[in-house]
Amino acid sequence: MKNLLKFKSSNIMLVAVLALIILVSGCAAGGEKDKQNVSGEESYKIGAVIDISGNSSSLGVPERDTLQMLVENLNAGGGINGHPVELTILDNKSDETEAVLAAKTLIEQDVLAVLGCASSGPSMAMINTLQKEKVPMISMAAASSIVEPVEERHWVFKTAQSDIVTVSNIISYLKENGLTKVAFLYMNNAYGDGGKKAFLTAARENNVEVVVEEKFEASDKDMTAQLTRVKSSPAQATVVWAIPPSASILTKNYRDLGIAALLIHSHGVGNQKFIDLAQGAADGVILPIGKLTVVEQIPDDDPQKKVLQSYIDDYTKKYNMLPDSFGGYAWDAFHLVVKAIEKAGPDRGAIRDELENTREFVGVSGVFNMSPRDHNGLDKESMVMVRIENGKWKLLD
Amino acid sequence: MSDQLLQLLFAGLTLGSIYALIALALVTTFNLTGVLNLAQGEFVAIGALLAISIYAAGLPMAAAFILAVFLVAMLGGLLERTAIHTARQASGLTLIIITIGLAISLRGLALLVWGTETYSLPAFSGGGPLFIRGAAVTPQSLWVFGLVAVTLAVLYFFFEHTYWGKAVKASMVNRTAARLVGINPNTVSLLAFITSGALGAAAGIFIAPITMTTYDMGFMLGVKGFVAAVIGGLGNVGGAVLGGLLLGILESYSAGLISSGSKDAIAIIILLAVLLMRPGGLIGAIGQRKV
Numbered sequence: 085m086k087n088l089l090k091f092k093s094s095n096i097m098l099v100a101v102l103a104l105i106i107l108v109s110g111c112a113a114g115g116e117k118d119k120q121n122v123s124g125e126e127s128y129k130i131g132a133v134i135d136i137s138g139n140s141s142s143l144g145v146p147e148r149d150t151l152q153m154l155v156e157n158l159n160a161g162g163g164i165n166g167h168p169v170e171l172t173i174l175d176n177k178s179d180e181t182e183a184v185l186a187a188k189t190l191i192e193q194d195v196l197a198v199l200g201c202a203s204s205g206p207s208m209a210m211i212n213t214l215q216k217e218k219v220p221m222i223s224m225a226a227a228s229s230i231v232e233p234v235e236e237r238h239w240v241f242k243t244a245q246s247d248i249v250t251v252s253n254i255i256s257y258l259k260e261n262g263l264t265k266v267a268f269l270y271m272n273n274a275y276g277d278g279g280k281k282a283f284l285t286a287a288r289e290n291n292v293e294v295v296v297e298e299k300f301e302a303s304d305k306d307m308t309a310q311l312t313r314v315k316s317s318p319a320q321a322t323v324v325w326a327i328p329p330s331a332s333i334l335t336k337n338y339r340d341l342g343i344a345a346l347l348i349h350s351h352g353v354g355n356q357k358f359i360d361l362a363q364g365a366a367d368g369v370i371l372p373i374g375k376l377t378v379v380e381q382i383p384d385d386d387p388q389k390k391v392l393q394s395y396i397d398d399y400t401k402k403y404n405m406l407p408d409s410f411g412g413y414a415w416d417a418f419h420l421v422v423k424a425i426e427k428a429g430p431d432r433g434a435i436r437d438e439l440e441n442t443r444e445f446v447g448v449s450g451v452f453n454m455s456p457r458d459h460n461g462l463d464k465e466s467m468v469m470v471r472i473e474n475g476k477w478k479l480l481d
Numbered sequence: 482m483s484d485q486l487l488q489l490l491f492a493g494l495t496l497g498s499i500y501a502l503i504a505l506a507l508v509t510t511f512n513l514t515g516v517l518n519l520a521q522g523e524f525v526a527i528g529a530l531l532a533i534s535i536y537a538a539g540l541p542m543a544a545a546f547i548l549a550v551f552l553v554a555m556l557g558g559l560l561e562r563t564a565i566h567t568a569r570q571a572s573g574l575t576l577i578i579i580t581i582g583l584a585i586s587l588r589g590l591a592l593l594v595w596g597t598e599t600y601s602l603p604a605f606s607g608g609g610p611l612f613i614r615g616a617a618v619t620p621q622s623l624w625v626f627g628l629v630a631v632t633l634a635v636l637y638f639f640f641e642h643t644y645w646g647k648a649v650k651a652s653m654v655n656r657t658a659a660r661l662v663g664i665n666p667n668t669v670s671l672l673a674f675i676t677s678g679a680l681g682a683a684a685g686i687f688i689a690p691i692t693m694t695t696y697d698m699g700f701m702l703g704v705k706g707f708v709a710a711v712i713g714g715l716g717n718v719g720g721a722v723l724g725g726l727l728l729g730i731l732e733s734y735s736a737g738l739i740s741s742g743s744k745d746a747i748a749i750i751i752l753l754a755v756l757l758m759r760p761g762g763l764i765g766a767i768g769q770r771k772v
Contacts, residue, residue, distance in 0.1 A: 090666070141597045299741055303701060305692035306500075308492035309736035309744075329599040329693050340619045341488070361601050361693060369501045442611045 127170040131190030133200035138178025140203040146411035154418045180209035187213045199417045204274040215239050220436045224413035231459035241459045243416035244271045247282040253372035267296035269477045271326040279325030294334035307334045315343050327352040332361035339365040355408040372467040373447045381479040411413035412448030486618040489737040495622040497729020502684035503706025504721035506633040506677040512675035522703025523587035523732045528553045528682025532599045532732040550682045555680020591696035602689040621690045636718045706751050713763020
């Protein structure tokens with residue numbers, strides 16, 4: 085009996101410690117709200133669902149920071165037509181189910197539109213819920229399938245360059261450099277699958293032969309086995325569809341194996357974290373990316389130059405660090421929806437129509453031209469090819 | 482083609498050594514206390530994260546290593562005193578469940594302290610990879626091989642050739658008899674957890690430059706280490722290393738020669754096959770050996 089009691093008390097202690105930890109971590113990772121109540125006119129509510137914690141947090145955190153900065157600036161300048169904007173940012177923990185629950189919470193709060201998510205999987209998950217309730221949604225993720233087929237995505241828009249846009253830049257680069265045999269490696273998730281589908285189709289159409297096709301898990305710690313196949317293949321270049329940290333591990337393995345073929349990544353590695361984690365191995369990597377990272381290298385007459393510079397100045401002043409392309413996707417989403425509300429007023433249907441009619445909007449990720457056929461609105465010109473040199477992004481030709 | 486096979490072998494040996502280190506710590510604790518510590522993977526993660534933080538704070542690598550190993554060893558001792566020692570009369574299954582609870586708590590703690598970001602340590606020694614007949618081996622892999630060899634040698638020497646080693650092994654086989662000849666199993670249990678904390682942290686720091694580190698990396702490593710230990714035979718130090726290397730090499734060959742999706746399935750199939758045909762593991766448990 086004494087033993088039983090002893091065991092019980094230790095067990096209770098354990099359960100208590102556990103409950104405490106779950107509770108505390110739940111609070112820490114829970115909803116982050118940024119309510120701006122300026123007196124006067126009735127406020128306009130906008131919601132955002134972002135991958136602030138979890139696997140995709142390296143994408144989500146700069147997006148949250150950008151949105152918080154933008155809504156502060158907007159309200160300081162008088163809001164939309166005199167109405168202050170109330171922005172609620174919820175964390176989806178990089179998880180599909182959490183994303184849908186967050187979207188439902190926002191709908192209950194009568195938001196005019198929902199921004200998010202940072203990654204493709206959770207974005208896809210929210211689509212049905214928001215379409216059913218007729219709420220405009222602007223995703224900041226890459227997969228083309230978020231806005232296609234466009235007939236079934238009446239209420240859905242997105243600001244990140246679609247994988248088709250990225251692929252066409254990579255294919256052009258391959259053709260210009262006479263590289264016809266490539267290896268293709270991708271992450272086994274929504275982002276990797278989207279890239280694979282787009283790349284394999286484009287490669288077939290452009291007579292680029294894919295000699296090796298390999299996948300890996302986002303949690304894998306070593307890709308040497310997959311890369312060994314690449315090394316013994318006749319591939320002249322390797323195209324990789326992944327985000328850090330696995331993109332960084334793969335890059336390190338690639339250099340360690342001494343593979344001679346050129347290494348090309350997707351825009352999923354467009355942040356400093358990728359370079360830092362790869363520890364020098366990233367040098368020589370080529371990728372298509374938005375113009376933000378190489379703003380001082382693009383010509384002065386580029387239509388985006390002024391927008392990019394002002395985003396960099398604002399962000400650097402507030403957070404004391406450089407913004408990345410993911411924050412840029414949030415900048416575009418926020419401005420698109422604010423502009424639409426400005427014209428349409430607090431009416432979801434009218435806001436959607438305004439979004440679809442966006443023409444020549446100069447944003448961070450490119451010049452947007454939406455239409456009933458295209459809910460992304462970015463073309464090949466929205467990206468440039470860069471090479472990483474000494475840990476810095478360098479514009480190619 | 483033989484280049485490719487050799488390269489896969491090296492990749493497998495690196496992965497396998499990582500599993501072997503965790504299996505070694507698991508087996509040591511099990512040998513001395515009869516407790517299967519499923520929080521072992523968390524010791525690995527926390528050790529690596531601590532070392533990275535200390536190194537980032539400006540201390541030299543060697544100091545960061547020693548300090549992190551020391552802190553995690555103390556953590557191991559603390560957990561043994563608070564959670565394991567108080568429940569020492571409970572059944573083996575209850576103790577395993579307690580270690581699962583510890584694993585979840587430690588992961589939560591790591592999440593609070595370090596967040597979800599990925600961290601990495603620079604490699605211990607500079608220079609590019611070595612090429613052996615066209616296949617590359619990184620210097621860091623050699624460090625990991627070295628740690629496995631040293632750990633195995635020290636544990637083997639301790640258990641087989643020292644008075645104390647034999648004594649603690651005796652205390653596992655028969656607690657009452659050990660007490661009668663003056664060995665305190667409670668002290669042995671405490672020392673076992675301190676050792677496994679230190680061993681786990683050292684493993685984490687050695688592999689951090691290769692695998693990078695996140696707060697939740699311990700779970701998968703713990704599972705793989707457990708599978709390795711079971712393949713080798715749960716009570717056996719040599720078996721843990723053999724099991725780990727075998728698992729790593731098989732994973733590497735199945736990813737490289739069959740398909741990358743197959744490697745985790747292969748690990749489970751091998752585990753089941755070993756359990757069905759040789760329930761005691763490839764080498765066998767301590768109970769079958771003469772002490």
